[in-house]
Amino acid sequence: MPLKKIILFIICTFNFGHFSAGSLLATHQTPESSACLSDKLALHLALSPDGKQALAELATIREVWLWDTASGKKLWTYPGNSPQITNLAFSPDGKYFVISELDKATVWDSATFEQIGVFPRPQQARYTDSIFLPDNKYILVSGAGESAQLWEIASQKLIHTFPGSATTYLSPDANYLLVQSQNELSWDLWNIWEGVKLQHSALYA
Secondary structure (H helix, E strand, C coil): CCCCCEEEECCCEEEEEEECCCEEEEECCCCCCCCHCCCCCCCEECCCCCCEEEEEEEECCEEEEEEEEEEEEEECCCCCCCCEEEEEEEECCCCEEEEEEEEEEEEEEEECCCCEEEEEEECCCCEEEECCCCCCCCCEEEECCCCEEEEEEEEEEEEEECCCCCEECCCCCCCEEECCCCCCCCCEECCCCCCCCEEEEEEEC
């Protein structure tokens, strides 16, 4: 059975535990500059699918760090200057991770730490959020605003734009996208690959 881990921030420490056994695998201290105050812990957090890497934004120093969960060693620091992070996530295969900021989403290689692509915030969106599709080849970039966008990661090619995005929900098979209108009074169902609207539903007829 593959090792399953969870990472938690408890006061000033990282605790890594085994789901099935309920045992503590490792505890790692945050940097001294973080201190033991609730406003100095992680604002955003992500764990790789195999549990071997942890990604976190540290509130006090406003940096994003990547850790090796077994040793607690810092592997990488986001090179951006005081980023305003909105989301952190790993791809389903763990080969990539994305750092979403107010104005863009940046995809990185989790082994080499090379930048793979930069995907801009959708037009008129107030922030950026992003999710990898199950095939690890595409990323959906959205945010409360005018639209959500599907991008091919390798080519950085915009595949489709889905207008009217206040909230988006991706189906488990990643074939359909449900988009809530900005006024939250209607929903549109899209075929994500064809970019075709399949249905429009008003909450109040």
